[in-house]
Amino acid sequence: MAAVRVEAVLAAAEEQEAEKRRSITVEKELELEFDLGNLLALDRNPPPAAAALRGAGPRREALLRALARDNTQLLVSRLWELPAERAGGAGGPLVARLPEPTFRLPREKPPPRPRPPTRWEQFARLKGIRRRKKTSLVWDEQAKEWRRRWGYRRAGGDPARAWLAEVPAGADPEEDQFARLRREKRERVARNELNRLRNLARAHRAGSAVPAAPLHPTGHQDREELRRVARVARVSTASLGRFQPRLPKEPAEPPSRSGGRKRRFEPLLGNLAAERSRQLELLRDMGSKKPVLDITRAVNKQMRQEEAEAAAAHKGKKQSQRGKRGRRQQRPGRSGKKSGARRQQQQQKPAGGGTGGGRRKKA
Incomplete structure (x- = not known):
């Protein structure tokens, strides 16, 4: 058996320790810029072997992996420098509080539009009514326990189910x-559902409405504003701008998806997967017991029906008032006609004619 020298064992141990330190120690010429709030690290150092990165092959992948690993190691080392604490007691995980982000990341999608206020919110804002937060649990005197204020097993119980x-x-x-x-409860539920559908329809109309482009006659409009206003003016014609002449140096707009048609027909030969999904969805709707509800159509139909009933009631009220006024004006007219006919009969009679039925006037 060959003798093992102490110097070789120590050298191997030193190499292993240096390899461990090398795995967590990264040296860069330019220090990275860190944004710990977004877990972001910006490396402004030139990539090593730029000529090798232009090509394709295993060497390029290895260089990119090594560069990503070094930058991630620097970011993790910075995270370990933050003050940390145990979450949920001594046996919980170690967490660190991140600072506020400093780099503004771009959004992938536009921010959501604010929800339009409901009729109750508009009324409360007009009257100055402020919303007060109520506790979700109240004391039930009958059950002698704390119960929910609303919903299933609420305090006081449902009056329609009381004995x-x-x-x-x-x-x-x-x-x-x-x-x-029970009837009053059904009416309340139906009224609340109708109000909810009305709010949804109002929000849908407010969201789909396109606001007019502002054009202030100050002479300082930019190019985008003028282009937007010119487009709105062109499509405001009866032909939606089809025969409207274009301005010089005005770019041609891409054709619209609808093409000005009310109905769109899918091509006969197309995506079979999309056709299969549409047919399955149609069969699922036909086989489901719950009917498909078109919220916008239902709310519009209900609103039209209410407007028609209100208009009919208003029209009937006007007709009744007009009939009363006509009868009042007709009564003196009839008496006047009768008196005029009697005068004509008296004038046609001879002065002394008759069989002695005439009366003498007293002097």
């Missing part, structure tokens, strides 16, 4: 109060 119903004063004693309570 005893009080007959209000002035009500019919023969009326079924339980049926009345």
